[in-house]
Amino acid sequence: MNKIETAKLAEEIVKNKLKDAEKGHDWYHIDRVRNMALEISDTEGGDKEIIEISALLHDISDAKFNGGNYEKAASESREILKNINFNKNKIENVIDIIDNISFKGGISINKVKSLELKIVQDADRLDAIGAIGIARAFHYGGFKNRVIYNPEIKPQNYSNSEEYHKSESHTINHFYEKLLLLKDLMNTKKAQEIAENRHLFMKKFLEQFYNEWKSKK
Ligand code: ADP
Ligand code: NI
Numbered sequence: 001m002n003k004i005e006t007a008k009l010a011e012e013i014v015k016n017k018l019k020d021a022e023k024g025h026d027w028y029h030i031d032r033v034r035n036m037a038l039e040i041s042d043t044e045g046g047d048k049e050i051i052e053i054s055a056l057l058h059d060i061s062d063a064k065f066n067g068g069n070y071e072k073a074a075s076e077s078r079e080i081l082k083n084i085n086f087n088k089n090k091i092e093n094v095i096d097i098i099d100n101i102s103f104k105g106g107i108s109i110n111k112v113k114s115l116e117l118k119i120v121q122d123a124d125r126l127d128a129i130g131a132i133g134i135a136r137a138f139h140y141g142g143f144k145n146r147v148i149y150n151p152e153i154k155p156q157n158y159s160n161s162e163e164y165h166k167s168e169s170h171t172i173n174h175f176y177e178k179l180l181l182l183k184d185l186m187n188t189k190k191a192q193e194i195a196e197n198r199h200l201f202m203k204k205f206l207e208q209f210y211n212e213w214k215s216k217k
Contacts, residue, residue, distance in 0.1 A: 003049055009084040010056045017060045022143050024136040025059050029127060033058065037123035043190040046115040050090050054097040054120045074099055118187035125182045126191060130198025133179055134205055141171030148172065175206060
């Protein structure tokens with residue numbers, strides 16, 4: 001099997017697994033992350049075979065969809081990589097990316113990141129900001145039946161990932177708790193450049209949002 005066939009097989013598995021997922025994590029999210037990761041790699045380098053497969057698998061193996069079970073997530077990815085005949089020498093590189101890509105409530109793990117992890121993580125983070133990031137945040141809020149905004153509930157700093165994922169906060173707070181922090185967390189120069197414009201767009205959005213909120217009083 002050549003590289004293109006391997007990626008195609010991975011695509012099919014991912015599309016099938018995500019068909020019932022919350023739609024902020026649908027196939028188009030995966031496809032955007034894959035394309036963005038490959039685009040960043042054009043400038044920053046890295047092994048494109050590892051980058052593409054990791055981007056394709058990064059959310060199906062997410063512990064969020066496995067009842068918070070990280071072990072299960074990793075063993076499932078290993079199984080898929082075996083089934084699609086992915087290059088054996090690179091399996092552990094892919095698992096490392098899938099295991100470490102998540103924001104996990106912003107807790108910084110002192111982890112030495114491979115270039116490929118840096119790139120796929122940047123691509124995933126870029127998809128959480130800008131116009132698409134805004135759309136995904138409100139979609140997620142709706143999925144969890146959260147209020148859009150409540151001026152009495154201020155943003156919080158979470159001390160661990162469990163607290164972060166359990167938070168019942170309104171969606172505007174999510175901008176302060178995560179989305180506006182992402183620009184400065186980009187690993188690569190190319191992603192930092194792309195993030196700049198998306199970040200400004202979110203700030204403009206918030207400014208407009210508060211103006212409209214006030215004007216209704
Ligand atoms: P990741 O899988 O990238 O670690 P999440 O699963 O936390 O991140 O987020 C997936 C998408 O849902 C992102 O666009 C993110 O901004 C959005 N999201 C996650 N948590 C919330 C939240 N509490 N409120 C609004 N949107 C959220
Ligand atoms: Ni993702």
